[in-house]
């Protein structure tokens with residue numbers, strides 16, 4: 001038996017006891033769907049500077065540029081599909097009695113894969129918000145007819161309903177995510193560089209409260225050395241392997 005198989009067996013054994021589970025995902029879980037990540041090889045920030053695009057100052061300074069970037073990303077996301085890893089997490093939501101999925105992603109892929117209860121910490125790229133009235137609407141127009149788009153009711157600028165640097169995360173969502181992290185027994189951390197706060201603190205909270213931390217990421221992160229299980233591989237490969245093992249049962253093959 002390889003070391004990978006041994007680790008997966010050990011983890012599946014823990015999962016079969018039906019522990020409380022929290023999952024934190026980042027851009028890496030959608031990488032195998034063809035969505036660029038932010039940092040690292042082929043990351044979005046290599047071509048674009050974050051402070052030029054993902055801050056309120058950037059948006060109000062040059063809304064056309066920022067909207068072009070979001071329009072381009074919406075085009076990519078709209079043309080791609082969730083993969084096996086997203087589907088495994090959707091299945092686990094129905095399988096485990098206490099399962100919370102927390103994502104930093106704005107692409108909506110977890111919902112598209114069938115997850116119902118998703119805590120979206122950084123918002124959703126398919127929602128737009130009026131910068132004057134604060135009203136939020138679902139919007140799938142792609143490409144936009146007019147960039148930057150304006151509110152049909154009051155004429156003010158519309159913005160993507162996402163969280164930029166220096167902005168607060170939706171407070172209720174963050175509270176629920178923090179509570180789930182503090183009370184889970186197993187926390188999966190999948191496809192995040194664990195760099196951006198406050199999301200990066202959630203696995204630390206879980207570990208401090210005694211949860212087993214399971215990281216899935218081809219590259220090492222600040223969490224890797226302290227994680228109980230560190231799978232340095234792709235989410236779309238490892239999640240189905242764990243799921244298969246889980247379904248195979250104690251003595252199954």
Ligand code: BJW
Pocket residue numbers: 025026027028029031032037038039040043054104105106122162163164165166167168169190191192193194195196197198216217218219221233234235236
């Ligand atoms: C694979 C894979 C495969 C590849 N399988 N894996 C405390 C200390 C220091 C700073 C701060 C602090 N608290 C707050 C801050 C400031 C700031 C911050 O964190 N700055 C850092 C730069 C240090 N945080 C904020 O401003 C947050 N707001 C806040 O805290 O409000 C209160 C406050 C305000 C002001 C001051 C103090 C407090 C808001 C953060 C908002 C982040 N927004 C973005 C954009 C969202 C909209 C959009 O999408 O356009 O969110 S930035 C970007 O980073 C995006 C992501 O959700 C987020 C995290 O990135 P993620 O998901 O980790 O992606 P990557 O690319 O970094 O990593 C991908 C990983 O996948 C890699 O590791 C790969 O190896 C891996 N991978 N293929 C598995 N197949």
